Amino acid sequence: MSTSTASHESADGVTIPGGRVAAGAGARRPFDVAAIRRDFPILRRQVEGKPLVYLDSAATSQRPVQVLAELTRFYRDHNANVHRGVHTLSVEATELYEGVREKVRALIGGASAREVIFTRGTTESINLVAHGWARARLAPGDEVVISEIEHHSNIVPWQMLRDERGIALRVIPMRSDGTLDLDVARELIGPRTRLLAITHVSNALGTVVPVRELADLAHEAGALVLVDGAQSVPHMPVDVTELGADFLAFSAHKMLGPTGVGVLWGRMEVLESMQPFMGGGDMILTVSLERSTWNEIPHRFEAGTPNFADVVAFGTAIDYLRALGLDAVRRHELDLVDHGLAVLGDVPGVTVHGPREAERRGGVFSFSLEGVHPHDVGQTLSSEGVAVRAGHHCAQPVMQSLGVAATTRASVYLYSTRPELDALAAGLRMTARFFGDAGP
Numbered sequence: 001m002s003t004s005t006a007s008h009e010s011a012d013g014v015t016i017p018g019g020r021v022a023a024g025a026g027a028r029r030p031f032d033v034a035a036i037r038r039d040f041p042i043l044r045r046q047v048e049g050k051p052l053v054y055l056d057s058a059a060t061s062q063r064p065v066q067v068l069a070e071l072t073r074f075y076r077d078h079n080a081n082v083h084r085g086v087h088t089l090s091v092e093a094t095e096l097y098e099g100v101r102e103k104v105r106a107l108i109g110g111a112s113a114r115e116v117i118f119t120r121g122t123t124e125s126i127n128l129v130a131h132g133w134a135r136a137r138l139a140p141g142d143e144v145v146i147s148e149i150e151h152h153s154n155i156v157p158w159q160m161l162r163d164e165r166g167i168a169l170r171v172i173p174m175r176s177d178g179t180l181d182l183d184v185a186r187e188l189i190g191p192r193t194r195l196l197a198i199t200h201v202s203n204a205l206g207t208v209v210p211v212r213e214l215a216d217l218a219h220e221a222g223a224l225v226l227v228d229g230a231q232s233v234p235h236m237p238v239d240v241t242e243l244g245a246d247f248l249a250f251s252a253h254k255m256l257g258p259t260g261v262g263v264l265w266g267r268m269e270v271l272e273s274m275q276p277f278m279g280g281g282d283m284i285l286t287v288s289l290e291r292s293t294w295n296e297i298p299h300r301f302e303a304g305t306p307n308f309a310d311v312v313a314f315g316t317a318i319d320y321l322r323a324l325g326l327d328a329v330r331r332h333e334l335d336l337v338d339h340g341l342a343v344l345g346d347v348p349g350v351t352v353h354g355p356r357e358a359e360r361r362g363g364v365f366s367f368s369l370e371g372v373h374p375h376d377v378g379q380t381l382s383s384e385g386v387a388v389r390a391g392h393h394c395a396q397p398v399m400q401s402l403g404v405a406a407t408t409r410a411s412v413y414l415y416s417t418r419p420e421l422d423a424l425a426a427g428l429r430m431t432a433r434f435f436g437d438a439g440p
């Protein structure tokens, strides 16, 4: 690698506007939220003449200047297509791109960087398992087990496969507090189960699912386990071995990285046994007009030009998270969950859905305000500068189970603060007064 690239990826970090991100695994920055917020220029924006209060990180996170700078620097200094080139830029770009596999491996405790496949996001990662693993193996009589609190991206691919292959889909039900009914799970997971596809943290309720317990049941039954880590990997330490996962899917855009990048991690021997999902350049070893042979993993699953620039910037997002420490991120968010439950609980007419105990929740508050439609809540809060989401959150079965059409959802991340949750509560009191006065 050229000198410029070597300094670009120096072992002790990179100096860029907004500070130094230590690249080493053991490095820790103190968890200073005020300092962290300075890395996120968008958080200094005004909305409707008020300071932005961004409480929509479960949909997508904001990005620190370090990630923005890395993206620009890649295009400015190293841009070339990866893998095929012998010229210097292509070699540099390939090394930067491939280096991020190792960062992902270290983040989630995988055995090898070759187990890391880059996709467009969690959705594509789950579809890759459905097409590359399940489709070739599952037949009538086989069962896939999911839960009632899944995101649509972990429901629809399995319904499509069910309809194509004649398999059965079994659903672990949700209890009224947003947790899963593990007694029913024990009955559902059995000899016919081939795959348990389960979320780690619900995006619609914040519920943290006891994945390990369920994974043990699945493995005892001889099934594999796919974990949707879209809402856990960005927010807490996740280790694929501790989790008992055979596959783990997540998205860069929810963890400080660019859009259009996701990860499917899979256990080596499972990936080795899988067929490609898409055909094209890079995923082959040989092509003749009669037949083709497949490349090694992970390239077998990355047909065509990958999203290399965004992957490189994703590497900086991982550095940023690891420099803070995911355990510290989780502690910070647990404090916010405690505070949020307390201040929202004090607002008359607000019902917060999901588990009561903070430690069983991620940083998501899904709530209803009596007598006011969630879209009206969201719009009124927006006029106060508070960004939340209103709708079904791509989890319509959760809404059906709660008996509502939609909820309002506020979600926090490492840059969120207690005063922001106070602003949310104040905005909700104002909303309740406004619609109360306007009512009949």
Ligand code: PLP
Residues within 6 Å of the ligand: 058, 059, 120, 121, 122, 123, 124, 151, 153, 154, 199, 201, 202, 203, 228, 230, 231, 251
């Ligand atoms: N799974 C969960 C739990 C999610 O929260 C999301 C996104 O909101 C997804 C899957 C889908 O992620 P993406 O849209 O990045 O593919």
